[in-house]
Amino acid sequence: MKTKKKGTTIGLAEKLGYAGISVADNLRGSYRGTFMQFFCTNVLMIRPGILATLMSLVTIWDAINDPLIASYADNHPNKNGDRARQYLWAGIPLSIIMILMFVRFSMNPTISLMIIFCLNILFSVATTFHRLPFYAMMILVSPHEADRLSVNKFHFFGTAIGTALGSLAMWPLVRLVGGVDEAGNVANPEKGFLMGMVVVGAIVIILSLYHYYTTKERVHPQQTEKTPMIEAIKILFKKAVFRRNVILDFLRSTIIAATTGYALYYVTYVLGKPGFLTPMYAIYLISNILALPFLNKVIEKLGKRMSLIASAVLLIVGEIIFIVFAKNIIGGISLVLATGLATAMINVVLSLNRARVADEVEDEDEKGRRVDSMVSNVNGFAIKCGTSVVSLAFGWILELTGYDATLAVQPTSAINGIIFIMGWLVIICCVGLILAAPKDKEEAPKAAVSETEGE
Numbered sequence: 001m002k003t004k005k006k007g008t009t010i011g012l013a014e015k016l017g018y019a020g021i022s023v024a025d026n027l028r029g030s031y032r033g034t035f036m037q038f039f040c041t042n043v044l045m046i047r048p049g050i051l052a053t054l055m056s057l058v059t060i061w062d063a064i065n066d067p068l069i070a071s072y073a074d075n076h077p078n079k080n081g082d083r084a085r086q087y088l089w090a091g092i093p094l095s096i097i098m099i100l101m102f103v104r105f106s107m108n109p110t111i112s113l114m115i116i117f118c119l120n121i122l123f124s125v126a127t128t129f130h131r132l133p134f135y136a137m138m139i140l141v142s143p144h145e146a147d148r149l150s151v152n153k154f155h156f157f158g159t160a161i162g163t164a165l166g167s168l169a170m171w172p173l174v175r176l177v178g179g180v181d182e183a184g185n186v187a188n189p190e191k192g193f194l195m196g197m198v199v200v201g202a203i204v205i206i207l208s209l210y211h212y213y214t215t216k217e218r219v220h221p222q223q224t225e226k227t228p229m230i231e232a233i234k235i236l237f238k239k240a241v242f243r244r245n246v247i248l249d250f251l252r253s254t255i256i257a258a259t260t261g262y263a264l265y266y267v268t269y270v271l272g273k274p275g276f277l278t279p280m281y282a283i284y285l286i287s288n289i290l291a292l293p294f295l296n297k298v299i300e301k302l303g304k305r306m307s308l309i310a311s312a313v314l315l316i317v318g319e320i321i322f323i324v325f326a327k328n329i330i331g332g333i334s335l336v337l338a339t340g341l342a343t344a345m346i347n348v349v350l351s352l353n354r355a356r357v358a359d360e361v362e363d364e365d366e367k368g369r370r371v372d373s374m375v376s377n378v379n380g381f382a383i384k385c386g387t388s389v390v391s392l393a394f395g396w397i398l399e400l401t402g403y404d405a406t407l408a409v410q411p412t413s414a415i416n417g418i419i420f421i422m423g424w425l426v427i428i429c430c431v432g433l434i435l436a437a438p439k440d441k442e443e444a445p446k447a448a449v450s451e452t453e454g455e
Contacts, residue, residue: 015154017211022158024207030163031200033261035193042405043190044112052395058120059388069128070377071229082217084136090129091208095201097123102194135376139355140217156347160288232374245353246382247436251429253386258426259339269410280336287340295348304349308437311342312430323423394421
């Protein structure tokens with residue numbers, strides 16, 4: 001592994017690139033997660049259960065293409081030796097596909113369903129290519145954990161901005177183009193959601209290219225010998241910290257998807273106040289950003305295990321308040337406030353664990369090989385699985401509880417189903433997160449974290 005002199009810092013322009021690509025990735029992810037299912041059920045009139053089932057098939061396809069693409073990237077560096085950076089150009093086809101996903105090509109729900117399915121297959125491939133550098137570059141940027149943690153702070157600042165803006169800024173845009181009526185209710189989502197996605201797609205392309213031209217890969221394998229995909233996967237799953245991280249990434253993505261991905265359904269049918277969507281995401285954004293300056297000291301003080309457990313406990317408390325006051329704005333505020341604070345900590349801990357795994361694989365491998373892209377994409381697959389499981393559960397709960405897109409007021413059973421996904425399911429995941437938190441002996445030395453003080 002090539003190293004650089006201790007104390008060398010990553011420039012501000014490069015750090016802003018990590019913030020920018022995080023904004024891009026989470027902006028389009030949040031926008032899609034917030035509006036896509038609502039668009040399919042309320043505009044294309046696709047049955048939620050059938051939609052959720054087909055989307056789970058897309059995840060199965062992801063299980064195939066993720067490791068294939070990661071293996072190819074690890075074993076086929078470009079002429080400069082880079083193995084991830086060049087795939088930032090995938091932001092262009094990814095944006096085009098996302099825009100097409102909000103176009104109504106047919107009035108027939110069955111035809112619309114097949115088109116959406118095909119576009120999601122293409123979307124999964126484009127996303128894998130685009131997210132490959134998104135995660136791997138935070139490992140490859142430097143061999144020092146101090147630099148990586150510094151970059152991670154910018155990355156997760158961008159994550160908070162992108163996730164919130166996916167609805168916070170786009171909802172006013174949907175209103176501006178006539179997608180929302182004067183009372184704040186969804187009136188013309190066919191036009192509003194599409195125009196919003198055009199703006200998001202342009203932002204994704206611009207920020208992806210900015211990151212490409214400002215970032216560098218400073219970590220390269222000692223040898224260039226190729227590592228077969230199956231062998232790379234076996235190497236990774238032999239490590240306990242990697243196995244735990246896969247589980248934790250699955251739980252983390254489930255929590256985020258359940259608490260933020262269906263907020264539009266929540267404010268529309270449970271609260272009866274669609275306009276409250278913007279304040280909810282604003283609170284999520286502010287709480288996430290406010291937590292970032294304190295992450296270094298908290299991780300140094302508590303260690304990774306206790307940081308994860310503390311985050312899970314905070315989420316459980318917030319979810320209990322949400323369940324008790326679900327039909328009041330107090331419940332909505334509690335939900336997003338706890339999620340913003342807790343996920344900021346969880347995100348950083350899991351990112352540091354991914355970097356640690358990649359370094360340990362190289363140190364322990366007699367051939368000095370690195371599998372950075374495979375580390376990122378296997379964990380990325382776990383994230384997609386978590387999101388898919390929530391989507392499948394939410395779709396079928398709506399299907400089985402009598403959800404009807406033509407009704408302004410949904411049955412009590414459907415409302416309870418929404419509350420279950422956003423409340424009880426998250427509590428179950430938090431318990432799992434506590435049980436899966438790495439043991440103290442698996443922790444990286446706290447000294448490595450303390451080096452970041454003063455950044």
